Amino acid sequence: xxxxxxxxxxxxxxxxxxxxxxxxxxxxxxxxxxxxxxxxxxxxxxxxxxxxxxxxxxxxxxxxxxxxxxxxxxxxxxxxx
Numbered sequence: 071x072x073x074x075x076x077x078x079x080x081x082x083x084x085x086x087x088x089x090x091x092x093x094x095x096x097x098x099x100x101x102x103x104x105x106x107x108x109x110x111x112x113x114x115x116x117x118x119x120x121x122x123x124x125x126x127x128x129x130x131x132x133x134x135x136x137x138x139x140x141x142x143x144x145x146x147x148x149x150x151x
Contacts, residue, residue: 081089
């Protein structure tokens with residue numbers, strides 16, 4: 071975006087500052103950090119690996135709560151909705 075596009079209207083100070091920041095970013099080359107990429111991919115992999123066991127544990131705890139709850143005089147999770 072250049073200020074030439076706004077011939078009839080004056081840019082606010084915030085808009086002028088934004089334009090200057092965007093101009094700097096457009097000139098700088100992108101940096102590629104392999105270490106960051108490895109960390110992101112590694113985090114996604116371990117999260118995917120533990121997702122199924124955690125989901126299974128959640129289902130088990132929910133079923134256990136629903137089974138023991140009536141014995142303790144509590145309502146099931148379905149009864150609270």
